[in-house]
Amino acid sequence: MKEKKFTMKLIEASISDIELVGGKNASLGEMMQNISQFGIDIPDGFIITSKAYYQFIADNQLDKMIRDILEDKDLSNLQVLLSCGSKIRKLIQNGRFSVVMENEILEAYKDLLIQYADNAADVAVRSSATAEDLPDASFAGQQDTYLNIRGEESLLTAIKNCFASLFTDRAISYRESFNYDHFNVGLSVCVQKMVRSDKGVSGVAFSLDTESGFKDAVIINGSYGLGEMLVQGSVNPDEFIVYKPLLESGFRPILEKKLGKKHIKMIYGNSVEEAVRVVDTPVDESSRFCLSDDQIIQLSNWVIIIEAYYTKLKGKWCPMDIEWAVDGITGRLFIVQARPETIHSRKQVNLLTEFRINDPDRTDRILLKGIAVGDKIATGKVHNLTGIGKQNIHEINFLPGDIMVTDMTDPDWEPVMKKASAIITNKGGRTCHAAIVARELGVPAIVGCECATTILKTGDEITASCAEGDAGIIYSGIVAFTKREHDLNDLPEIETPLMMNIGSPEIAFNYAHYPGKGVGLAREEFIINNYIKIHPLALLEHRNLNDASLTAHIEEAMLGYESEEAYFIEKLSYGIAKIAAAFYPNKVIVRFSDFKTNEYYNMPGGKYFEPNEENPMIGWRGASRYYSKVYKDAFGMECKAIKKVREMMGLDNVVVMIPFCRTVNELSLVYETMNEYGLKRGENGLEVYLMAEVPSNVILAEQFADHVDGFSIGSNDLTQLVLGLDRDSSLVAGLYNERNDAVKFMISSLIKTAKKKGVKVGICGQGPSDYPDFAQFLVEEGIDSISVTPDSFFKTVMAIKKIEDEIEEAKRLCLSA
Numbered sequence: 001m002k003e004k005k006f007t008m009k010l011i012e013a014s015i016s017d018i019e020l021v022g023g024k025n026a027s028l029g030e031m032m033q034n035i036s037q038f039g040i041d042i043p044d045g046f047i048i049t050s051k052a053y054y055q056f057i058a059d060n061q062l063d064k065m066i067r068d069i070l071e072d073k074d075l076s077n078l079q080v081l082l083s084c085g086s087k088i089r090k091l092i093q094n095g096r097f098s099v100v101m102e103n104e105i106l107e108a109y110k111d112l113l114i115q116y117a118d119n120a121a122d123v124a125v126r127s128s129a130t131a132e133d134l135p136d137a138s139f140a141g142q143q144d145t146y147l148n149i150r151g152e153e154s155l156l157t158a159i160k161n162c163f164a165s166l167f168t169d170r171a172i173s174y175r176e177s178f179n180y181d182h183f184n185v186g187l188s189v190c191v192q193k194m195v196r197s198d199k200g201v202s203g204v205a206f207s208l209d210t211e212s213g214f215k216d217a218v219i220i221n222g223s224y225g226l227g228e229m230l231v232q233g234s235v236n237p238d239e240f241i242v243y244k245p246l247l248e249s250g251f252r253p254i255l256e257k258k259l260g261k262k263h264i265k266m267i268y269g270n271s272v273e274e275a276v277r278v279v280d281t282p283v284d285e286s287s288r289f290c291l292s293d294d295q296i297i298q299l300s301n302w303v304i305i306i307e308a309y310y311t312k313l314k315g316k317w318c319p320m321d322i323e324w325a326v327d328g329i330t331g332r333l334f335i336v337q338a339r340p341e342t343i344h345s346r347k348q349v350n351l352l353t354e355f356r357i358n359d360p361d362r363t364d365r366i367l368l369k370g371i372a373v374g375d376k377i378a379t380g381k382v383h384n385l386t387g388i389g390k391q392n393i394h395e396i397n398f399l400p401g402d403i404m405v406t407d408m409t410d411p412d413w414e415p416v417m418k419k420a421s422a423i424i425t426n427k428g429g430r431t432c433h434a435a436i437v438a439r440e441l442g443v444p445a446i447v448g449c450e451c452a453t454t455i456l457k458t459g460d461e462i463t464a465s466c467a468e469g470d471a472g473i474i475y476s477g478i479v480a481f482t483k484r485e486h487d488l489n490d491l492p493e494i495e496t497p498l499m500m501n502i503g504s505p506e507i508a509f510n511y512a513h514y515p516g517k518g519v520g521l522a523r524e525e526f527i528i529n530n531y532i533k534i535h536p537l538a539l540l541e542h543r544n545l546n547d548a549s550l551t552a553h554i555e556e557a558m559l560g561y562e563s564e565e566a567y568f569i570e571k572l573s574y575g576i577a578k579i580a581a582a583f584y585p586n587k588v589i590v591r592f593s594d595f596k597t598n599e600y601y602n603m604p605g606g607k608y609f610e611p612n613e614e615n616p617m618i619g620w621r622g623a624s625r626y627y628s629k630v631y632k633d634a635f636g637m638e639c640k641a642i643k644k645v646r647e648m649m650g651l652d653n654v655v656v657m658i659p660f661c662r663t664v665n666e667l668s669l670v671y672e673t674m675n676e677y678g679l680k681r682g683e684n685g686l687e688v689y690l691m692a693e694v695p696s697n698v699i700l701a702e703q704f705a706d707h708v709d710g711f712s713i714g715s716n717d718l719t720q721l722v723l724g725l726d727r728d729s730s731l732v733a734g735l736y737n738e739r740n741d742a743v744k745f746m747i748s749s750l751i752k753t754a755k756k757k758g759v760k761v762g763i764c765g766q767g768p769s770d771y772p773d774f775a776q777f778l779v780e781e782g783i784d785s786i787s788v789t790p791d792s793f794f795k796t797v798m799a800i801k802k803i804e805d806e807i808e809e810a811k812r813l814c815l816s817a
Contacts, residue, residue, distance in 0.1 A: 006052035006101050007108045010045045010190065015313065020049050022128025022188040027338050035309055040302050041334045044115065045123065045192030046108040050130050052101055053163055053187045060095035066167070067183070075176050078396070078415055085169040092164040097156065105159065106152055109191065122148050122194040122268070124336070125158040127165050130186040144168070147226055148194060148268050148275040155191065162189045173415040195336060198267040198276075199328025201290045202227035203237060204431045205299060206341060207244075207307040208319040210439070211374065211430065214509035215317070216581065217255070218242040218300040221431045222290045224281050225265025227323060227336075233408040233425060233432030234278075236260040236448045238290050242300040243581040243649070251650030254296055255581055256505075256574040259560040260429060262286045287559045291326075298333055299324055306338055314340075343439045350488040350513075355467040356791065358480040365475040367462065370424070370449035372472035373435040375510065377481045378403065378422035378444050382460040385413075386453045403464060405456045409434040417441065422464040424452045424474065446472030469506035486794055491515060492801045496779050499587075499787035501764055504530070505575040508582035511790050518586030518653070519579060520712060520787020521764035524593045524638065527575030529603070532568055533557065536634035538605020539564040550605050565637060572641040573649070580651040587655050589689055589712060589764070589787075592638055594622050594659040617717075617726055622660025622691075627669040639677035652685055657712055659691040664703050671707075681709075692761075693717035698746045701753035710760035711750060712787075715767040719743050738767040739774050751781045760784045768792070772799030779803045 013021045013029025021029065025047050032042050057063055066088050075081050097105070113121045125146040144165035146158040165171065166187045175182055195202075203222030208215050220240040223230045230237050237260040243253035262281050269277045291299070303322055310318040323337040355377045359365075383402040388395075396416055398404070404420040406413075408427045417423060417437055425434050428447035438445035444466040446452075456462065456474070463479040466472050499520035502508050505527060528536070534554055542551050542564075558567040580588045596616035600606045609630070613619040620628075626635040646652050656679070661667050667690070671681060681688045690697060690704055693714030697704055701711070719738040720727040727736055737743075747763070754761035762785035768775040775796050778786055780803060788796045 004104060004108075006049055006055065006104050008047050008049060010047055010192065013047060019130050019186070020051065020188065021047050022050065022130050022186075023339055024126060024128040024337055025188050025190045026128075028190065028192075030313075031306065031309075031335065031338060035305060038302075038305050040305065041332060043193040043195055043334055043336060044112070045190055046112060047128075048105060048159060048189040048191070050186030050188045052105075053166075053189075055101065056095060056097065056160075056163060057092075059098050059101075060091075062091050062095065063183075065091055070172075070182060075172060076415075081169050081173060081415060085167055085172055088167040089164040092167070093160050095160065095163075097160075102156065105156070109152065109155055112191065112193065116193055122150055123155070124190075124192045124194050125149050125155065125162060126190040126192060126337070127162040128188045128190055129166065129171075130188065145228070146275070147228065147266075148198075150275075151272065154272055154275075159189050159191075163187055170414040173418075177418065192336070195325040195334045196327045196329045197325035198226050198265075200224075200326040200331075201328070202323070202325040202336075203230055203290075205303050205322045205324055206319065206431070207303050207322075208341060209241075209509050210341075210343075210435075211372070212509035212512070214512050214582065215319070216244045216512075216584075217509065218244060218247075218303045219430070220291070220296060220299060221260075221429050223260065223262045223265065224285050224290055225267055226276060227325060228276075229264060229266050229278065230429070230431070231323075231433060232410075233428030233434050233447065235262050235264060235429075236427060237262065237429040237431075239429060240289075240291065240296050241578070242296060243577070243584075243651075244300070244304055245584065246581075246650035247297070247300055248304060249650060251648065252293065252297055253577065253581065253649040253651065254293060254574075255577045255649070257289060257296075257560070257570070259287075259289060262290065289560050295326065295333060302333075302335060306335070310340065352486040352488065354484045354486065354791075355465075356482050356484070357465055357467065358482060362475055362479050365477060365479065367474045367476050368449050368452060368455055369474070370446040370452070370472045371428075371430055372466035372468075372470055373430060373438050373445035373447060374443070374466045376442075376444040377463065377465045377467050377483075379461070379463045379478045380421045382456045382458055382462055384453055384456060384458045403462060405452050407453055408432070409437065422446070424449060424456065424464060426450055426452050444472070446474060449474070469504045471506070488513070488515060491794065491797050494797055494800045495804055496783070496800050497762075497785040498793070498797060498800065499589075499762070499764075499785055500793065501787050501789050502579050502582075505578035507790075508579045512582040514790070514793060516583070516586075516793065517785065518583050519588040520762055520785060521657075522576065522579045522588055522590045524572065524576070524591060525595050525599070527572055528593060528595075531571045531575050533604065535600060535603040535606040535609060536568060536637060537609045537631065538603070539568055540633060541608075542605060545605070545608055547605075547608075553604055568637045569641045569644065572638065573644045576641065576654065577645045577649050577651055580645060580654050583653070584651060585653050587687075588651075588653055589655045589657050590642065591657040591659050591691060592622075592626065592635070594691075596621050615726065617720065623658050623662070623666050623670050624660070626658075627666075627673045632673060635673060636677040639674055639679040643678050646686065647684060655687045655689055655709070657689040657691050659714070660694060660717070661690060662694055662696055664700060664707065667704065667707055689760075692750055693721070695721055695746065698750045698753075701750050702757060705754060705757035705759045708759065710762070711754055713747055713750065713761070713763040715743070715747070715763060718746060719767075722746055739771060739777075744777060747778070748781050751783055754784075755782065762787060768796060772796060775799045776803040780807065 011032040015026050015030045018026045149158045205220045209217045221237040223235045223237040229235045239258040241256040246253040265281045269275050307320045319341040321341045380401050380403045385406040398416050400419045401421045403422045405424045423445040425447045463475040497517040499518050500516050501521040502519050503526045561567040597610045597613045598616045601610040625631040687709035689710040690708045691714045692711040715738045722743050725732040764787040768786050768788050
């Protein structure tokens with residue numbers, strides 16, 4: 001058989017061949033050789049090696065011409081960059097293949113046609129640079145891909161275009177910024193059989209959370225059609241999160257499903273001249289999730305296998321960035337690319353930089369929201385790029401520190417993006433081009449805002465905040481913020497277990513690596529208010545209310561879910577599960593909903609179900625709702641959500657807590673209701689805690705202790721009820737103080753009783769977060785755990801350490817006396 005000089009089969013490549021085949025091709029070949037045994041499908045193809053690229057440059061005598069074009073040029077000048085790049089690409093595109101090289105490429109193509117029994121096989125022609133995916137520079141997306149290429153002439157043209165894409169403006173600029181020699185980078189090309197995702201689904205997946213760096217999550221973004229729309233940021237994709245450790249144990253831990261708009265998709269064109277085209281996504285597709293739960297689980301398992309293989313191969317943890325596609329004709333899932341993730345895997349997780357907004361009245365200044373990328377805050381002047389094409393990029397007077405606002409970013413804009421203090425787009429998700437580049441540059445981005453280019457005008461001063469959870473928030477004007485750096489290695493060891501109060505599931509992953517002992521309070525009402533956003537009874541009964549606008553609002557909200565009940569249960573379960581997964585296997589204490597009637601009234605549909613109470617603080621709230629005939633079905637959905645999290649997802653570290661339970665008899669009624677909906681204390685290890693916030697909980701602590709697994713002191717409500725004041729009333733606000741002797745007496749009494757009965761007791765109120773001396777009092781009393789807000793974690797550790805040392809010193813002196 002004649003020896004090949006310029007091509008090789010895809011399966012012949014391995015990770016040791018990066019200089020010959022580039023990062024992407026080396027990775028694909030490596031997987032085909034070693035991972036396909038696990039059932040992972042990868043479309044076959046062949047490689048045009050970097051030897052062919054270098055020979056092509058030599059055959060056409062382009063080396064000196066390219067050097068002359070680039071030599072002594074100020075490539076930071078966008079107009080110079082545009083001119084140089086254009087000249088070089090034109091030289092390469094006008095080059096000719098030698099007869100030997102052309103024949104070898106076409107023979108390999110014919111073999112692929114025979115393999116797939118297709119005389120005009122549709123192929124993807126993908127660039128793979130030899131400097132790509134190195135540990136100190138990702139080079140992601142710097143070269144081009146051409147889809148649905150058919151026929152010999154089109155194939156040869158696409159290969160030359162790939163060669164030329166080594167000198168796109170963005171690639172030249174990128175290499176300059178990383179000090180890479182332009183002539184030490186070669187280009188290989190993969191010719192790979194297309195997956196018919198134009199009739200199916202495609203997307204990307206990461207084996208870690210791309211925002212927090214949380215190692216135990218698979219993040220999947222997906223949309224209908226070919227993958228270019230998602231990667232470019234032209235669509236807002238669906239997003240799925242899966243918890244890796246319990247997936248490997250056989251559970252189905254889908255932690256989150258977010259429905260994207262997916263308003264357009266890329267499909268095959270109708271001619272050689274139009275290989276692909278963009279069309280509107282049919283409503284029946286855009287309004288449902290693009291992947292089934294089974295497909296999410298299958299893809300996540302593949303991601304875990306791929307990560308485990310590369311981790312073993314490299315001898316260190318190696319998170320992966322993966323492109324996938326589902327063939328719409330066969331329904332088969334394929335992996336089409338995989339590369340090491342290069343941003344979070346290089347971060348030092350013990351060094352924390354915390355950004356915090358200081359303005360308490362900032363909500364009045366919110367202009368719009370989107371998806372937060374990163375966790376930073378930036379201020380600056382808007383530079384709205386609406387109507388600017390890539391051919392006009394050199395004309396932009398974009399100043400360092402300006403905030404880029406655009407419909408979506410283009411890879412050719414990267415030389416400008418490097419100057420931006422923040423990036424804001426109408427379109428895109430967490431894995432779009434704007435998000436990827438923003439992470440690499442270390443600047444905040446807010447994507448998927450929908451109307452940013454309409455609202456934000458050039459010259460406007462704004463603040464872009466990605467430090468407030470999953471939602472990126474844009475404020476008018478300059479909003480004050482602080483930046484603090486922490487080193488977790490500086491924290492001392494303490495004996496008292498310190499937990500955290502986590503209100504928002506959106507921030508849970510950010511705190512997963514804190515040296516805490518779990519979550520002392522996760523409030524369901526935050527999840528209901530921010531994830532579900534509809535009164536639970538209105539969800540169940542809206543069709544009987546003759547309120548067309550409410551029904552329309554609910555129907556829009558529950559797109560992608562089979563019923564109103566499924567919408568509530570799944571959305572609540574996702575919020576709970578995300579917090580539980582972040583701190584697994586440590587306990588996560590989830591408090592059943594504790595809305596007051598005035599709070600529930602203000603939710604959509606709430607006016608039909610909530611009475612008007614003079615003092616909602618001591619009215620129909622907490623436990624009294626759960627067993628009532630009026631609210632029982634709504635509470636049943638909460639029970640079903642907890643059951644799903646613990647039993648289907650496997651997150652059995654979830655402990656439930658009953659709030660505002662006034663009597664032991666009332667506790668029994670709540671248990672009866674829980675049992676009715678399949679949630680039984682003790683079954684599958686379920687623990688139930690009581691929120692100790694009513695004086696009767698302390699006075700009758702011995703009786704309550706016989707029926708619960710633990711107490712958690714709610715110092716906010718306990719303070720108001722011990723002191724007989726309404727904490728919502730400004731008239732008596734000056735009297736409110738959880739450090740009052742009467743409140744401390746009640747807390748001390750409960751701790752003593754709980755210890756006597758052998759029941760755990762902790763505290764999750766605001767007091768220990770706000771007052772280190774209050775935390776010290778609790779340690780002296782022998783409390784089993786303290787739970788504080790994350791922003792108070794560091795100062796509380798120091799306060800606890802101080803009192804523990806004093807107690808230890810007192811013991812030592814006593815023994816030596």
